[in-house]
Amino acid sequence: MKVAIFNDTRPTNHYGCMLVMRNLLNELKLVGAEVIWTFPVSTDWRKHKRKLLNMPAVDAIVVNGEGTIHRAEERKFAMALASLADFAKRELNTPCYLINATLHRNSARTYQLISSYRAIYVRDKRSLHELQSAGLAGQYVPDMTFAGNASLSKVKASGVCVIDSAIKEDSAFLAEFAESKKLTFRSMIVARPGNAKFLRSPRPYIKNIIRWMCGEYRIPTDPDFYIEFLKQHRLVITGRYHTVTMCVKNRIPFVALESNTPKVDSLLNDIFGSSDRSTPIEDIVKIDLEEIQGFSEVELSQIDIFCEDARFAIRNMVEHIAEDVVSDRNHEYIYE
Numbered sequence: 544m545k546v547a548i549f550n551d552t553r554p555t556n557h558y559g560c561m562l563v564m565r566n567l568l569n570e571l572k573l574v575g576a577e578v579i580w581t582f583p584v585s586t587d588w589r590k591h592k593r594k595l596l597n598m599p600a601v602d603a604i605v606v607n608g609e610g611t612i613h614r615a616e617e618r619k620f621a622m623a624l625a626s627l628a629d630f631a632k633r634e635l636n637t638p639c640y641l642i643n644a645t646l647h648r649n650s651a652r653t654y655q656l657i658s659s660y661r662a663i664y665v666r667d668k669r670s671l672h673e674l675q676s677a678g679l680a681g682q683y684v685p686d687m688t689f690a691g692n693a694s695l696s697k698v699k700a701s702g703v704c705v706i707d708s709a710i711k712e713d714s715a716f717l718a719e720f721a722e723s724k725k726l727t728f729r730s731m732i733v734a735r736p737g738n739a740k741f742l743r744s745p746r747p748y749i750k751n752i753i754r755w756m757c758g759e760y761r762i763p764t765d766p767d768f769y770i771e772f773l774k775q776h777r778l779v780i781t782g783r784y785h786t787v788t789m790c791v792k793n794r795i796p797f798v799a800l801e802s803n804t805p806k807v808d809s810l811l812n813d814i815f816g817s818s819d820r821s822t823p824i825e826d827i828v829k830i831d832l833e834e835i836q837g838f839s840e841v842e843l844s845q846i847d848i849f850c851e852d853a854r855f856a857i858r859n860m861v862e863h864i865a866e867d868v869v870s871d872r873n874h875e876y877i878y879e
Contacts, residue, residue: 544576544868547598549588549639550607550624551581556733559688559785560584560609562766563643566690567607570857574865584609587623588630596634603661603868604637607687608644610666610784613804615653625649628659638872640864643687646670647804654679662867662876664860667809682878684860685813688788689853698774700795703832706731708782709802713824717782717800720827729772731783734759778835780827784810791846796837800824814849815842 548567552560571578579599582588588595606624615621628639638661646665649657654677657663663681665671671683705721707714707730714730721728732738734754739747762768766789773779773786773795781787782800784807790797791814799807799821808818822830838846863879 544574544603544865545579545599545601546571546576546868547601547604548578548581548607549604549627550584550609550611552584552607552609554583554737555585556735556738556764557785558731558733558764558766558769559783559788561764562785562789563607563609563687565766566687566857567605567643570687570690570861571605571865573858574862576865585620587619588627589623592630592634595630601637603864604631604635604639605864606639606641606660608641608664608666610643610645610804610806612644612649612653612657613647614649616650621649622653622656625653625656628661629656632659638868640664640867642684642860642864644670645804645806645809646673647806649673649677651677661872662864662878667806668813669805669809680876680878682860684856685849685853686785686788686810687857688785689792689850690857691854698771700775700777702727702776703778703780704729704773704776706779706781706783706786708800709784710782713782713800716824717780717827720780724832726780727776731769731781731786733762733764735764777837778832780830782824787811792850794838794843794846796835798822798827798830798835800827815845 551564553564579601612621612624615625631637631639640662641660642664644665658679664684665674665681666686668683671681674681704727705717707717718728734751736755738751770789770793773789774793779790779795779797781797782802784802787797787799787807787810801807801821808821811818811821867876
């Protein structure tokens, strides 16, 4: 079985995106799927139709949703992902399977386009509710970072670290907060020359190059390196969704800020039944870092159950997609 992956997020050098892709490739390999080609994130396929028409033929396209399909009418890359399945069906005669998606505040037109996907898997229950409210079928399967088993190596943890946010203003606030408290601050994206394009974003490009030249070229992009860094701290404060998933999977206590969609609060509610470990950014300065405790026994039990269920659901999803790809597909996709 030959497949392509659309929205390959590895070029971002974002630890969470790297882990998602590593896990996705591994899960596909386990079901005997051969990945023939990938199409990169933040590239509008609608400008590269000729290239796609000339790509090697595949049996299916797996689209890594990565939380990008929100307010699609206002965001070209989100709309590009939403509309891909229709193009693939008509022009490539290839089914598309959307996985690992967060759906938020999309229009009826967007959901009409999304309906061309052979199957739709969302990574939180709130997204599933929105999908079903639009009259579409789908299934909830937690984020791909939960695939496989966590590394539970014992590391002596001490101190607090602060991780940036997907929201630029929040990142600046967190950096200032960390400096004021003399805490370690780190971005979840490792500076590399290819992270930004000068003509599209000259200022981020220059800042990225400066960070790279000032020492980040030494920092590995391997997600395991980042996870080991997180494990060294007794508490993590972060505005990054994937830092939260890594903390949960590795039982690292955290305080989370909401990101550019309600995905963090949705994740926490799916795990704990509440979003108590999330806080508005303006309340960060009020936190007494010494009073914050680790996970309770109840929380640890909830994490254990969630992670085991997530690992099983991810494996089942990929296996089910693989079975569907080789079927005659003269029927609607049946979710298990």
